[in-house]
Amino acid sequence: MSALRAGFIGLGAMGGHMATNLARAGLLGGVWNRTPAKAEALARELGVTAHATAEDLAADVEVTVLCVSADSDVLQVGESIAPSLRPGSIVIDCSTVSAETARRMASLCAARGAGFLDCPVSGGVEGARLGTLAIMCGGEGEVFEKARPVLAAMGKTVELMGPCGHGQATKATNQILCAGVIAAVGEAMAFAKAEGLPLDKVISTLGQGAGSSWYFVHRAPYMSRGDFPAGFRVRLHRKDLLICRDMAHRHGAELPTVSSVLDQYDQLIANGHGDEDISSIFRLKTRLFDAEQD
Ligand code: NAP
Numbered sequence: 001m002s003a004l005r006a007g008f009i010g011l012g013a014m015g016g017h018m019a020t021n022l023a024r025a026g027l028l029g030g031v032w033n034r035t036p037a038k039a040e041a042l043a044r045e046l047g048v049t050a051h052a053t054a055e056d057l058a059a060d061v062e063v064t065v066l067c068v069s070a071d072s073d074v075l076q077v078g079e080s081i082a083p084s085l086r087p088g089s090i091v092i093d094c095s096t097v098s099a100e101t102a103r104r105m106a107s108l109c110a111a112r113g114a115g116f117l118d119c120p121v122s123g124g125v126e127g128a129r130l131g132t133l134a135i136m137c138g139g140e141g142e143v144f145e146k147a148r149p150v151l152a153a154m155g156k157t158v159e160l161m162g163p164c165g166h167g168q169a170t171k172a173t174n175q176i177l178c179a180g181v182i183a184a185v186g187e188a189m190a191f192a193k194a195e196g197l198p199l200d201k202v203i204s205t206l207g208q209g210a211g212s213s214w215y216f217v218h219r220a221p222y223m224s225r226g227d228f229p230a231g232f233r234v235r236l237h238r239k240d241l242l243i244c245r246d247m248a249h250r251h252g253a254e255l256p257t258v259s260s261v262l263d264q265y266d267q268l269i270a271n272g273h274g275d276e277d278i279s280s281i282f283r284l285k286t287r288l289f290d291a292e293q294d
Contacts, residue, residue: 010067234278
């Protein structure tokens with residue numbers, strides 16, 4: 001069986017690396033980006049086609065992968081490429097958006113006889129570069145199996161979570177977890193600081209304990225240093241938590257952890273910290289102990 005021919009739309013911080021990994025696996029035929037210079041440069045580097053339009057790309061490949069920003073961007077791209085999709089082809093959306101957007105994309109694709117998978121990713125820019133992303137997928141089993149080589153080229157853990165929308169619902173679950181954990185880590189570290197504890201020893205000791213987590217081990221050191229270099233940006237997590245909040249509202253539920261962290265992110269953004277790592281929530285937690293600190 002010949003290899004699938006894939007195309008990539010959205011060559012941002014994540015998409016550029018993901019497309020590169022598809023090229024390394026011999027699966028990438030072409031790329032398209034809204035700002036053409038990025039696509040031209042990457043296409044030259046990878047020896048693939050820089051398509052003039054997203055529609056041209058979709059018409060040329062069996063699998064179209066998108067990684068753009070928010071719900072409206074995914075739908076805008078989906079509506080523009082739908083008329084060009086080949087029957088039997090597959091669209092994979094790796095952006096973090098709502099389950100509802102995934103279902104709207106699936107029906108746009110189905111109207112052209114194409115399959116759709118919602119496949120948001122976790123693992124950050126580093127995971128995208130190394131091809132070690134966790135990819136949580138929603139869609140039909142048959143479509144998923146056909147697309148598996150493309151997904152396997154971009155991620156290490158690739159899991160079908162259920163029907164369309166279940167990939168995004170799983171990603172939203174992860175974002176709620178991250179919100180609660182980073183808020184708890186920030187609060188605990190601010191408390192430890194106020195108590196005058198040696199923060200590095202707190203991290204190395206409690207990092208082995210039952211209250212530990214990835215965020216405690218890897219992000220409490222940022223808090224201890226008071227430096228929050230961009231990793232998972234406050235602005236991006238805020239976008240994801242708004243999706244979580246809206247999805248919960250569809251069940252008639254209010255999520256207190258999500259609401260509280262959203263309020264805190266709004267304060268951080270208003271104070272110019274929106275492009276810092278989410279561990280900068282520590283800035284607000286220390287204020288609980290010292291009103292003069294920023
Ligand atoms: P990014 O660096 O801002 O890149 C966004 C890409 O989408 C750019 O190529 C941009 O084109 C394109 N785009 C945006 N709106 C578009 C539209 N309406 N039409 C066509 N293209 C459009 O973002 P990123 O960090 O790669 O994130 C992409 C997605 O992955 C987001 O949904 C994000 O939540 C998710 N994600 C990100 C991370 C992370 O650590 N960064 C981790 C997991 C998941 P231009 O070049 O023209 O602007």
